[in-house]
Amino acid sequence: MAHDDDSKALDRASQPSPGLAVAVSDPVQNPGLPPHRERMTDRDPKAMKAAVRTVYTLFYLSVAGSIWAVAAYMLFPIESGALIDVRHNNMFIGIGIALALLSIGIGAIHWSKAIMSDKEYIEERHPTRGKDETRAAAVQAFAEANEESGFGRRKMIRNSLIAALVASVVPGITLFRGLAPFNTPENPIAGDPVALLSHTMWKKGMRLARDPDGTPIRAADVQIGNAVHVIPQPLAELGHEEGYLEEKAKAIVLLMRLLPEQLIEDENRKTWSYDGIVAYSKVCTHVGCPVALYEQQTHHLLCPCHQSQFDVTEHAKVIFGPAARPLPQLPIAIDDEGYLVAQSDFTEPVGPSFWERH
């Protein structure tokens, strides 16, 4: 069944089929191979000798590199614990290994380029299309297999096999679904991503506290020009096993104090600030980077990731960049002891758009 049985296959493959033939007046001519040019190493035995010397020198250099890497491992141990030891250890072992591997590669390429024969040959390909009788035989084999197995005829067997294959995937789907969180009595929204994205741990009366130590902030302690990084007070007591980072990622807030007359506030949001103190979500509404680059003279907040800018004087409206919405504002008030507290959770989801929010 070898292809060279058919001596005319090659000729046929190089011709277009009669139906598609187009007469080309100036077909591109195959220029063939350029004449072989002798290298220095082919003409001059001295050059050949030098090339041979270069190649074996490179290979011996590689051996030296490997030995050096082992020696460096012993000469520059990471024992004292000083960081500079790590640096020396990495650097000298790395130089040895790099020398060892690069020398092998460079030597091998130089060997093949300068010493091995560089004469070029053309090896003709056989045509890829099978002979007609081979193709007919293949179709015949499929038809016979279908006939003998009864796959097309015995529908019960075929359908039950399809059912078995489909069912075999279901355990996998079940296991993967089990990895996702479920609603529990303690956390009724744990299995609901939209609710999770729409709420943070801020609640009415929850004190604003400093990141990271959780000390509450008195309104009188926030001065003009201050920028305070804020977390909900109960967050500081939350352990890393209890979702500290998940909650922090949503609840972080930047607190700033401006002169009250600098704020241009909506009528229905006038009560959300306290004497020039405003609190905004630190999560960018573009893709969620922390926005905290506050310029105290221009009152602009800059997101370092994609240069969105927000104007703190006008409810953090977007004045530049790709952010889609203003930063959500946390409504604040003060409690009996003069500490800043939240009036409620954010009134809209914080952070970037998701499938239920555009």
Place this chain on the structure above:
Amino acid sequence: MAREKKRRPHGRRSPLAAVALIGAGLLITGGVYAGASAAFAGTAQTSVTAQVSVDEGEKLFQANCATCHGLDLQGTPNGPSLYGVGELATEFQVATGRMPLQMQGPQAPQKAPQFTEPQIKSIAAFVQSVAPGPTYPDASVLDGEGDIAHGAELFRINCAMCHNVAAAGGALTEGKWAPSLSNTSGLHIYAAMVTGPQNMPVFSDTNLSTEDKRDIISALLFQQEAVQVGGFTLGSLGPVSEGLFIWIFGIGALVAVTVWITAKSN
């Protein structure tokens, strides 16, 4: 072109004469300028009274600052009033070369200070006497012996978003920037936190206590001294400088090797 070509063989001047002449001229001018400015600096230093005094400060203020800030520190259309500014902010602005300002712009750049240390202290003492404000801290705040780990955490939360996590500085909006802190002294770090120069927010003691500030200063001073285990830092600017380096030199080396591999041997 044709005429020039004709002249060359006959002319006495070599084609390099012009280049040599300009080079020599630049060298002489530069040399004279360097010598003169060094001599000037020398005389300036010897003439300074090593004494810090409010009177001396007042004279310096009137000569160098009052044009914009007003003779009574009341401010002018060209510069803000200095009421409540005090010695700490004055020392910071003048000793880092930000003041006197060369020209109006998005931000006052750092440059070599224009005055000697006693002169700066004198100006600061004068401003403090007329417009009292934040004062110099205890030496213990600047000793660098605080809790470095705590200071670094506070730095990452409060400062790193503008000044870069490695304190290498970073860009702000419309031509403003947060400067690198790799050469900043403990006193100037303290002054910046307390006074909030230009667009930097103020980190008053009610937000970051004196002890917190000491920790932050200690962390930054530690970082200034620390050995970089990763080798070249490329300015610690993160992916921009590192990406640029690897695109130019890494990809460049790969292109060179590829060309060598595929080129025919001679």
